[in-house]
Amino acid sequence: MTETTSAATRKGTAPTAKRKPRGEYAKSAATRTAILDAALEVFAESGYRAGSLREVAERVGMSEAGLLHHFRSKSALLLAVLDHRDALARELVDFELPDGVEALRGLVALARHNALIPGVVELYCTLSAEATSPTHPAHAYFVNRYESVRASVTASFQRVADSGRLMPGVDPGRAAVATIALMDGLQVQWLLDAESTDMAEALAEAFRAMVSGFDLAGIEQVLDARSADAASVTAADNTAEIPDASAGETA
Incomplete structure (x- = not known):
């Protein structure tokens, strides 16, 4: 509800528009x-x-x-669909956490989760390359997404720096760009040859070089929680009533 409720409604008069x-x-x-x-x-x-x-x-x-x-x-x-994928990813990565290291651990958890969904990873890699063309329907999405992710990862590295854990000489902005480039590049190599690299471990190794004492404490709990959430969503979807074609066409 908003604060702009009509006078007629405040007086108890039935609104003229029917609510769904x-x-x-x-x-x-x-x-x-x-x-x-x-x-x-x-x-x-x-x-x-x-x-x-x-x-x-x-x-x-x-x-x-x-x-x-x-x-x-x-x-x-x-x-x-791309927004939907991002929403699922945000269940693993919380850039609003006050501890920047936790956000970086979330990125490692995301890389490990992505290894379970090769088709989705391939779709993302293909679209991101195709969308470099200004005429592609997802061009604006990817431009905005990279800008947003760079800002979020930079902020996480800045919080790491503020806590005194960022290695000397590491710049938060450049570290963010390198992290995103590493994740994207690892995905391509992994798609071409899944045995060539462990995406999560390679990312964690990079973070160990940039963050003092970086470890993966709690990452299994994050992944377990994600699996539990997915299971509950699946169960809810299985019991939800989905309108048939005729209902969708006449609504």
């Missing part, structure tokens, strides 16, 4: 989440260009027209 029942909001949110999960799977398996809206729709039991009720185009769905 809360249950319908929840159902719509569940449907959008199911679509995003399915789209992430389809794009990860087939690539963005080859992955079709029809296949995404079929995985959630609706028609393509029903899907377009929630996402007006394939480009809009792609951007929502």
Whole structure:
């Protein structure tokens, strides 16, 4: 509720516009989440260009027209999928933590988690390269994302510096750029040859060179919590009522 409630409502007069029942909001949110999960799977398996809206729709039991009720185009769905992926990643990395070292540990946890989802990693790597073209639908997304991540990782390294744990000569901004470049480069090498590198360990080794006493204390708990969250979400999705195609098309 906002502070701009109308006078008629404050006096008890029924508002002229009917509000959507809360249950319908929840159902719509569940449907959008199911679509995003399915789209992430389809794009990860087939690539963005080859992955079709029809296949995404079929995985959630609706028609393509029903899907377009929630996402007006394939480009809009792609951007929502990328945001969805970022939301999942933020469950492992909290850049708001006062202890910058904890945020860096979160990045290692993310690298370890990414080793379990090669299709998603491949999708991200492919899209980030393609999106260097200003005409790509995800160009603005990746420009903004890199800017945001650089700022967040820089702030984490700055908090490490403020605590006296950053190695002499290490600049927080340059360390952030190097960290992002390392993570992206490791993903490409790992996709080409999974046996060539352990992404999480390579990242942790880099942090040990930049942060005094860096260790992975608590990282298993972070990953266990992520697994538990994923299991609970899956269970909720399995019991959620997903509207059929006709409901999506007429809403």
